[in-house]
Amino acid sequence: MREDRFILVHISDAHLSSWSSNNPWRRPENLIEAVNFVNRPPTKVNAMVATGDFISNSPKTPRQTALAYLSAFATHYFNANLVPSFVCTGNHDGNMINPAPEEWITREDFYSAVTARINYPVYTDGRSNYYYTDLPDSRGGRIRIIALDEMDRTYNAENTQRMAVYSPRQIEWLTHVALKQGMTAGHSVIVLLHHSLPSDNATARRYIANEHVYSWYMIPEIIEAFRSKTHFQKRYPNKVVPGDTLTVDADFTQAPGEFICYMGGHVHTYLNYEVSWMSNINRALPKQQVLVANNMSPSEKNPQSPIERQPRGTQNNTFNIYAIDTREKMIYVTFFGATLSYYPRVITLNYGNAPINDLTKGK
Numbered sequence: 614m615r616e617d618r619f620i621l622v623h624i625s626d627a628h629l630s631s632w633s634s635n636n637p638w639r640r641p642e643n644l645i646e647a648v649n650f651v652n653r654p655p656t657k658v659n660a661m662v663a664t665g666d667f668i669s670n671s672p673k674t675p676r677q678t679a680l681a682y683l684s685a686f687a688t689h690y691f692n693a694n695l696v697p698s699f700v701c702t703g704n705h706d707g708n709m710i711n712p713a714p715e716e717w718i719t720r721e722d723f724y725s726a727v728t729a730r731i732n733y734p735v736y737t738d739g740r741s742n743y744y745y746t747d748l749p750d751s752r753g754g755r756i757r758i759i760a761l762d763e764m765d766r767t768y769n770a771e772n773t774q775r776m777a778v779y780s781p782r783q784i785e786w787l788t789h790v791a792l793k794q795g796m797t798a799g800h801s802v803i804v805l806l807h808h809s810l811p812s813d814n815a816t817a818r819r820y821i822a823n824e825h826v827y828s829w830y831m832i833p834e835i836i837e838a839f840r841s842k843t844h845f846q847k848r849y850p851n852k853v854v855p856g857d858t859l860t861v862d863a864d865f866t867q868a869p870g871e872f873i874c875y876m877g878g879h880v881h882t883y884l885n886y887e888v889s890w891m892s893n894i895n896r897a898l899p900k901q902q903v904l905v906a907n908n909m910s911p912s913e914k915n916p917q918s919p920i921e922r923q924p925r926g927t928q929n930n931t932f933n934i935y936a937i938d939t940r941e942k943m944i945y946v947t948f949f950g951a952t953l954s955y956y957p958r959v960i961t962l963n964y965g966n967a968p969i970n971d972l973t974k975g976k
Contacts, residue, residue: 622662628912635909635911638686642930663698709775759802765779781860886905
């Protein structure tokens with residue numbers, strides 16, 4: 614890969630636990646291998662991201678065990694890792710699969726165990742698990758990574774094991790701080806989230822589902838207003854708390870910067886797809902691009918996924934490698950380890966003003 618491109622390694626769904634194959638929490642081999650890869654010359658990796666579900670758990674997993682798994686993930690992910698590395702929360706990370714409220718992982722728990730250990734400066738809203746960071750791009754601009762927190766619930770009825778939750782405060786921060794503060798014309802934005810976003814793509818829809826407390830179009834509609842530099846207002850009803858609504862009022866008419874893509878996980882297979890059209894979309898722009906990394910522990914495999922894993926070696930592990938060219942407006946995708954055999958060695962995606970070539974179609 615050319616050195617003038619921004620190189621990013623994307624892992625997801627490490628699922629550390631006492632039973633996770635090749636990622637047992639005391640020595641997670643696949644996670645260790647990924648961290649070793651990004652720190653090994655001659656490849657210069659600019660950043661690493663992990664998009665949630667750092668642990669596996671069950672309805673009987675106690676809080677202290679879940680915290681031990683989270684701490685083990687953070688230790689192996691950040692210790693001896695010299696590459697700027699970032700995280701976002703996943704649905705398993707709150708331990709709300711356990712029905713007892715006293716066993717749940719709180720926002721403060723997760724912040725102390727994981728977010729506080731991020732190895733590069735980030736800008737947070739207090740001790741929150743949503744934040745942004747700016748990284749230098751060799752093309753002369755900045756790559757802004759915005760990490761969203763899908764465990765940011767307001768009500769106990771919002772079960773983050775089942776659905777992604779963004780608090781009104783987080784959405785206010787996203788629209789008034791993360792997508793505006795210090796933003797320049799040279800900024801390019803990547804958004805980290807765990808859950809899927811809507812797609813018209815038949816292949817993607819085999820895996821993704823609408824698992825959002827508020828509309829799963831909310832984040833794409835905000836990003837679309839940012840991309841098209843418009844003023845956006847909308848109310849979103851809460852699906853589980855009657856009478857609650859979240860109001861978005863975001864004015865991006867003077868906001869510089871552009872959007873590259875979302876990076877996520879959750880579905881335990883590799884995907885690249887486009888967010889389906891929204892009612893307010895600017896049709897002069899291409900559809901928004903979503904890049905999904907496969908899970909890192911074969912014992913957590915999605916039964917629908919056609920990706921074959923070997924018992925040992927590099928073909929047991931799997932993660933994505935991106936070369937982002939902010940001048941050409943291109944993303945070049947390749948893989949470490951196991952992936953879909955019918956994919957080309959390098960997938961080429963255009964996020965600029967030309968239509969995106971979604972290579973999941975027709976495969």
